[in-house]
Amino acid sequence: MAESRYVRAVTRAMQDAMAADASVILIGEDVAAAGGSFKATRGLLEEFGPQRVYDAPIAEAAIAGMAVGAALSGMRPIAEIMFMDFVTLSMDMLVNQAAKARYMFGGQGSVPMVLRTPHGGGLSAGPQHSQCLEAWFAHIPGLKVVVPATVEDAYSLLRAAIDDPDPVIVVENKALYALKGDLPDAPAPARIGEALVRREGMDVTLVTYGGTLWTALKAAEIAQAEGISVEVIDLRSIQPWDEAAVLASLCRTHRLLIAHEAVEAFGVGAEIAARMADIGFDELDAPILRVAAPFSPVPFSPTLEGEWRVSETKILTALRRLMA
Amino acid sequence: MAESRYVRAVTRAMQDAMAADASVILIGEDVAAAGGSFKATRGLLEEFGPQRVYDAPIAEAAIAGMAVGAALSGMRPIAEIMFMDFVTLSMDMLVNQAAKARYMFGGQGSVPMVLRTPHGGGLSAGPQHSQCLEAWFAHIPGLKVVVPATVEDAYSLLRAAIDDPDPVIVVENKALYALKGDLPDAPAPARIGEALVRREGMDVTLVTYGGTLWTALKAAEIAQAEGISVEVIDLRSIQPWDEAAVLASLCRTHRLLIAHEAVEAFGVGAEIAARMADIGFDELDAPILRVAAPFSPVPFSPTLEGEWRVSETKILTALRRLMA
Amino acid sequence: MSRKTAPNNPAEALKSIYRRAMIIREAEKTLQQLFVDGRVPGFLHLSIGQEAIASAISEFLTPGDTVSSNHRGHGHTLAKGVDLTGFFAEILGRATGICGGRGGSMHVADLRLGMLGANGIVAAGLPITTGSALALKGRGKGEVAVVYFGDGALAEGLVHECLNIASLWSLPVLFCCENNGWSEFSPTEKQLAVQLKDLAAAFGIAYAEADGNDMLAMHDVARDAIGRMRAGCIPHILECHTTRVRGHYEGDRQDYRPEGEADEMSARDPVAIGRRRLAEAGVENGWIETTDAEVKAANTAALETALAAPLPDAATLLADVYTEGGLRHG
Amino acid sequence: MSRKTAPNNPAEALKSIYRRAMIIREAEKTLQQLFVDGRVPGFLHLSIGQEAIASAISEFLTPGDTVSSNHRGHGHTLAKGVDLTGFFAEILGRATGICGGRGGSMHVADLRLGMLGANGIVAAGLPITTGSALALKGRGKGEVAVVYFGDGALAEGLVHECLNIASLWSLPVLFCCENNGWSEFSPTEKQLAVQLKDLAAAFGIAYAEADGNDMLAMHDVARDAIGRMRAGCIPHILECHTTRVRGHYEGDRQDYRPEGEADEMSARDPVAIGRRRLAEAGVENGWIETTDAEVKAANTAALETALAAPLPDAATLLADVYTEGGLRHG
Ligand SMILES: Cc1ncc(C[n+]2csc(CCOP(=O)(O)OP(=O)(O)O)c2C)c(N)n1
Ligand SMILES: Cc1ncc(C[n+]2csc(CCOP(=O)(O)OP(=O)(O)O)c2C)c(N)n1
Ligand SMILES: [Mg+2]
């Protein structure tokens, strides 16, 4: 067990996977010589050489498409898209090709590729470098989507994604790259689709994922002082997502709040809420609330971006409303 | 008032708009000389000439991007993307450019463009020519999304979209193009964001949009015979959507079912359900149910596609469950 | 791998090219009729008039080489050796289809044979093939990855991205453009301001063109191109001038086609030209007739088996969205 | 429209080009320092070393001509005449910013001046400009649409799509490539297997290249290119060889840059070269000093006003997502 930064856990997951399996290769812009725009691939070119780590031209559609083709030809490619906003250029390859190949070919083969990309704001990176678009991918049968929030998950979920036979979108978080946390020497493999209770509580189930986990935990701490006991569930994987874990918690707390960084409308939280308003309806003692971004692009200026983002205050307000 | 096919109502909306405003132009693949793959632009080249109707090369990113640029330079372009599955190639231009330009330029200007594209299955067109991806766009601040289900709306919503100062995605439905219905001589302009009650009822609110409206109406008819009175609401616009109309109906019926052709998970219905599980919670006498596509790509073979699609039977089963 | 035919007497190669072309022709004539009879669900794009191209290229491919295709992919698929019964069954939407009836005409694939799929998205085969070539290059066995695409596809940006990467990284991609002059209902010359030959020169990629309707010409360029690719691990462009005899899809009224084009096309029929080439190469009397009869018989048998197969069980709808029980790599 | 300067004595034009370049240089030196002081939120890509390009092109642009830009867009913006105070305020995230602080450095725009925006997405300006050119062509006033992009952007497929369409439809797009040899942290030669000159030839688009650090050379190619475009309503490519003096963004450690490059770059400083050109053109003694002083004074004044402005009111967060009360067309 040693302390690691989130970004180094990402690196180590790739490093370990590449050492274990020669078919794992990396493709992305500036991932080789420069070690990645966020330094997530630092040292991998040096360790594994140019036949394993490819600095691609600025061509996001081709990067994703090459990953599909390489995966169909025996490799386990990891493609990096520098900012999640740029996956807008790769959508055909991910949605029409990677996601569907196995199904539409009648189960003949699989597409064992990973696409790593960071989402999220807080850096004044502006409207085209801050978006959280994971709900798009969660809507597409054939894709899996994981969003590691902790240092250990940055390792374990990425390793699980690389090992997974199907295409997995791994959504990292720019604001978390510098996060420090414990990374076991041999981290336990994660099971994609399994949520974790990060804090136990009795009054409200607070479902979250990604960077918002940390805001949620702080809010839960403050709420505790006010006498509200909050159970915080980190989804970790949003496609598939752990419906059973959320329902089990709801059966104890009877109140549900969902928080995430992405825009609220038509976001990931909508599906969680909708499912619980069906299968969990009889357990609900209060409306299902969501705390997420309002309906605007991510603004640049810090005052506006600060207002745009989910905060402890917003979560607390919702918690209080739930308990009122 | 005359009978028209849905596709002809689409054509007439463009024809009338082009006659009324010289800044309306069309760009798309085979929209000019061939009159469109689904013949939606038939006759427009002949009437308005090659300076208004452009046969574009097969380049969906550029088609959408040119619409953005033309819209920023004083035109009101209508871009056609032949199948909604191909918008995967236009996402950057729609999401990072069209949707955000007004906001990120501080309200200096607008992007009065329309993107027309047909979604939907039922034609054995297979996994890459049948998808309903409207939930993606509804998640993006700055875009509007309308989905006409009737012949009159095929006209009125498209005209409203063309008149709208902001980018509007108009989602048509391949299986509806041949639908016949009344088209007034001077159709009333639609207000984007306004739902319509297509059938009144007292027991259940059934919210739907697009081609599924017709399945919903048939199911409501059958349900009536079983003594279940169903109010069918056609959303018509899903971004913005008419929360007030849905809530008002829910306050009468106290039961909510949502039906659409798109995949259920993380689909449009999730947002409707989530909102009602918040603001409509106290009105609910039963779980909120959804009837939509299961979690797989759209299969080709008719037996599989038939099973995949929403049917009257599936809606009826849900209605009965709601009343049980 | 290429049969060892003397360059100047490729009779044996021509025979096997001809046989492939006839298999495709028979299969597509059958599909054409089945479509009229209302037995083919969905869209059907026939490659009648274009059969010589993939038939000749496949003469020089091994099972380790990969192929990606487009919406007009029957010929590419059958030429790579995909089983005719599974092919028919797929296009008819049957449970025994090679893709279980999930894909249909635009998505026939056979991963065991390196056939990575027809594709409903214009130009999507290019990056898939480029990535496949990256994998093949890593194996170091001289294998190549072939992508078939049309002239209309040349307008898509992915062409540029992939030509650049294939050239930059020296990947063994065979970019095979089937130039039939049409892009749906428009002459492609109204959509393109560039010639593939000039793009090839700009990107420094070897280029050859040929009459795609002449099996002998196709045999020669394919042999040379693939030979150079295997030796040098380089990309290569082949532009094959050909004819789209049928409409864009079946049911297309084709009122946009110029007068006289049909006559020109029948004068360029690749099967007729192939027969002449076989005769010139001194192929024995009766071989063509015997072969045609064999192909027809096999076609009929495959069709019958396919037609006898059931439609997929609706209960299988959700199978294979994901991989159960882990990955088995080819 | 171009000032009427005799082709062989462009002293007046050179003066106004120089003034623009100095405005950009001063503004970016200011931003560089503000960044060090922690006063610039977000990413900051400076164009120091590239100022002559947009300064010269803008000499020949009217307000009716449009410009699109990229992430390194300060020069393009200021050269088109965007107000310096609103520019600073925007990059500092202030309420008085030209975009209300919503966009920042990568999204400065001034639609009234035809400045359609910097852009955070590499190559996104190309189709926007192509569409703008379509609109301008329709107006029939000989207006042109300019897009500035880097050499790294040349790998994106949109380049191909837009070159094709601009050529095919004869649209007045000026494709201005600022070739500084770098694409983030990689030399672009490791990313491109094609020269823009060869693409231009393939697409049949007029092409010229110039030393982008030499105001006189830029003046000449810009005048000729834009003149031909207005006369013939045609696209044109300009490749401007230039120098990225700073890192990819501020804060970039630049450990990847080769030794000696800094010296080479300072020998090519466009401002120094511009001063020599002004002297050669016989510009009166003291003009440079006066101009520099004027520019500095204006820069200081603009900065002060900008710095005095408040941050945006959080209550305005949701304004302008959509257009309230209908559209007013420019
Ligand atoms: C991305 C995309 N855009 C448009 C289409 C619709 N479409 C199918 S085939 C075709 C024309 C293709 O022409 P070409 O590439 O020359 O192939 P051909 O049909 O002539 O064999 C078009 C536009 C599509 N399938 N995918
Ligand atoms: C679509 C997209 N991909 C990647 C990036 C990240 N990125 C920003 S600038 C840049 C390099 C651009 O190089 P070039 O076009 O030569 O411009 P320069 O920075 O040299 O001015 C990259 C890769 C981006 N912003 N957008
Ligand atoms: Mg063609």
Ligand SMILES: [Mg+2]
């Ligand atoms: Mg550069």
